[in-house]
Amino acid sequence: xxxxxxxxxxxxxxxxxxxxxxxxxxxxxxxxxxxxxxxxxxxxxxxxxxxxxxxxxxxxxxxxxxxxxxxxxxxxxxxxxxxxxxxxxxxxxxxxxxxxxxxxxxxxxx
Amino acid sequence: xxxxxxxxxxxxxxxxxxxxxxxxxxxxxxxxxxxxxxxxxxxxxxxxxxxxxxxxxxxxxxxxxxxxxxxxxxxxxxxxxxxxxxxxxxxxxxxxxxxxxxxxxxxxxxxxxxxxxxxxx
Numbered sequence: 424x425x426x427x428x429x430x431x432x433x434x435x436x437x438x439x440x441x442x443x444x445x446x447x448x449x450x451x452x453x454x455x456x457x458x459x460x461x462x463x464x465x466x467x468x469x470x471x472x473x474x475x476x477x478x479x480x481x482x483x484x485x486x487x488x489x490x491x492x493x494x495x496x497x498x499x500x501x502x503x504x505x506x507x508x509x510x511x512x513x514x515x516x517x518x519x520x521x522x523x524x525x526x527x528x529x530x531x532x533x
Numbered sequence: 534x535x536x537x538x539x540x541x542x543x544x545x546x547x548x549x550x551x552x553x554x555x556x557x558x559x560x561x562x563x564x565x566x567x568x569x570x571x572x573x574x575x576x577x578x579x580x581x582x583x584x585x586x587x588x589x590x591x592x593x594x595x596x597x598x599x600x601x602x603x604x605x606x607x608x609x610x611x612x613x614x615x616x617x618x619x620x621x622x623x624x625x626x627x628x629x630x631x632x633x634x635x636x637x638x639x640x641x642x643x644x645x646x647x648x649x650x651x652x653x654x
Contacts, residue, residue: 425578454637458640458641460641466646513641515637521594522569522584522639525578526578
C-alpha cells in the first residue's frame with residue numbers, strides 16, 4: 424500500500440481534460456513539493472512536473488500540476504492518444520525520512 | 534546531456550547479494566545532487582530504495598534498510614547498490630536516477646533505462 428494515494432485509473436475522450444489526484448499527509452505533500460512522472464510501456468519514468476507546478480523543458484503545456492494542502496493534482500488538457508499510459512506522483516516524507524511514490528494511475532483515452 | 538546506465542547481473546540466486554552499479558556521464562557526481570535507486574516489480578508501481586549524496590551520506594527506505602547499502606565512487610563517477618539476502622520478492626526492474634539536492638525539492642530529473650534483475654535458483 425502506497426504512502427501517496429492515486430486513483431488506479433482515469434479516462435477521457437480525445438481533446439478532453441483529465442485530472443489525476445494524489446493524496447498525502449502533513450509529513451509529505453503538506454511540507455514538501457510534489458513531482459509527477461509519466462511512464463510509457465517498457466521505458467523508464469520521465470519527469471513531467473517538478474516542484475508542484477514546473478514543467479521541464481520539452482514537456483507540452485497540456486500538462487499542468489497543482490497542490491493544495493496535503494493533496495496534489497495532475498491535469499492533462501487536450502487529451503491525445505499518446506497520453507494513454509501510467510502516471511505517478513512522488514514527494515519526500517519527513518517522518519519516514521524517505522522518498523514516497525503514489526501507486527500509479529493508468530490513463531485511458533476513450 | 535546527463536546520462537545514467539545501470540549494470541550488473543540479470544539473475545541472482547535466493548539468499549545471495551544483488552549488486553548493481555550506475556555509471557553517470559555528462560555530469561560530475563561530486564558537483565552535487567543526490568543519486569538514487571528505484572525499483573519496479575513486474576506489473577507493479579515504483580518503490581524508492583535509497584539515495585546517496587556526493588559526500589557519501591545516505592538515506593534508505595525503512596522497509597529495506599536492514600538489507601541495503603548504497604555507496605558513491607566520485608573518482609569513477611559511479612554509484613552502487615547492494616541488496617543482501619534477496620528473495621523472489623526482490624525481482625524487479627531497477628532504475629538509477631539523479632535527484633534534486635534537497636528534500637523539499639525531491640524530483641528525479643534523469644533516469645537510467647533500467648535493468649531487470651530476476652531472483653531465482
